[in-house]
Amino acid sequence: MRSGTAALDRDFYARRTPTVARALIGTFLVHDTPEGRCVGRIVETEAYLADGDPASHSHRGPTPRNAPMFGPPGHAYVYFTYGMHHCFNLVTAAEGVGEAVLVRALEPVEGSELMAARRGRESERELCSGPAKLVQAMGIDRSDDGRDVTSGRLVVWPRGALGTGPRRPRVVTATRVGIRQGTELELRFLLAGSKFVSARP
DNA sequence: TGCCTGATTGCCT
DNA sequence: GGCAATCAGGCAA
Numbered sequence: 001m002r003s004g005t006a007a008l009d010r011d012f013y014a015r016r017t018p019t020v021a022r023a024l025i026g027t028f029l030v031h032d033t034p035e036g037r038c039v040g041r042i043v044e045t046e047a048y049l050a051d052g053d054p055a056s057h058s059h060r061g062p063t064p065r066n067a068p069m070f071g072p073p074g075h076a077y078v079y080f081t082y083g084m085h086h087c088f089n090l091v092t093a094a095e096g097v098g099e100a101v102l103v104r105a106l107e108p109v110e111g112s113e114l115m116a117a118r119r120g121r122e123s124e125r126e127l128c129s130g131p132a133k134l135v136q137a138m139g140i141d142r143s144d145d146g147r148d149v150t151s152g153r154l155v156v157w158p159r160g161a162l163g164t165g166p167r168r169p170r171v172v173t174a175t176r177v178g179i180r181q182g183t184e185l186e187l188r189f190l191l192a193g194s195k196f197v198s199a200r201p
Numbered sequence: 202t203g204c205c206t207g208a209t210t211g212c213c214t
Numbered sequence: 215g216g217c218a219a220t221c222a223g224g225c226a227a
Contacts, residue, residue: 046208055208057223065222082209083220089208102208132209178208198209 005162007155013073017092017099021047022189024090024101026169028109028157031138036114038138040106040128041165042156043191044198046176048089050098055182058098068146069098076154078135078145085132088140090149090156104188106134107196109162114139130198174201 008027013020022045030039048056048069057066057079068077068091077089077100089100106128108115115127115137128134135141140154149155160167170192175183177199190197 048208057208060224063223079208080221081207083207083222085209087208104208130209176208180207 005157007150008074008158010072010074010150013090013092014094015092017047017049017101018187018189020090020092021045021101021187022171022173024103024156025171025189025191026159026165026167028161029103029106029134029138030155030157031140032153033139035139036111038111038114039109039157039162040134040138041109041191041196042103042105043107043194043196044103044105045189046102046104047092047187047189048100048102049187050093053182053185053187055176055179056098058100062098066098069100070096071146074148074150076140076144076147076149078140078142080142086135086140086142087131088135088138088144102131103134104131105129105194105196105198106138107191107194108137109164125196129196172201 024042024045027042028039058069062070072095073092075091089102091100093099108127119137127137172190172192173186174188176188
């Protein structure tokens with residue numbers, strides 16, 4: 001294993017959640033399954049906070065569903081919504097603080113044929129341009145809820161790990177989408193100019 | 202116990 | 215641009 005492909009460690013996630021959400025732009029989500037490896041560059045994220053954020057699942061305190069948000073940072077939080085979709089989050093901040101970053105869009109980097117087969121879609125832009133789309137394309141499911149993402153089959157590689165893409169990408173902020181409360185908060189982060197984001201700000 | 206809403210997507214018009 | 219699909223959590227009764 002090359003030194004450049006070491007996964008982001010727990011200290012990366014144990015910071016202020018908006019800081020982590022911004023720092024995740026340009027990093028690589030990597031999932032190894034028996035069918036093969038899929039890699040996507042993270043191009044869109046949203047931060048969900050513990051205090052003053054009514055859109056956050058953790059807003060009303062811990063439940064069995066949102067428990068991973070309150071666990072140690074560097075773990076996955078996968079939840080089911082709208083009766084048919086899953087969304088993938090990375091748990092941030094200190095243990096006991098219910099915060100996480102929702103990964104909203106990826107740019108396919110490796111394994112796009114496998115992604116297309118899972119998605120039943122050929123268009124590269126349609127593979128990962130939405131939180132539920134990328135979960136399906138990457139082969140993530142509820143068994144990954146709570147998984148440690150600092151090592152193992154599901155990890156995040158730092159910017160520059162593959163020798164492609166800018167190490168200091170231009171990141172723009174915007175208000176979050178798909179929520180009714182907390183819409184005034186600028187907690188959405190996007191890779192400037194990327195055509196793989198879910199919706200233009 | 203039961204009704205309502207939602208961090209979405211894809212198909213239909 | 216509208217709307218159905220379909221389930222877990224929250225809240226009212």
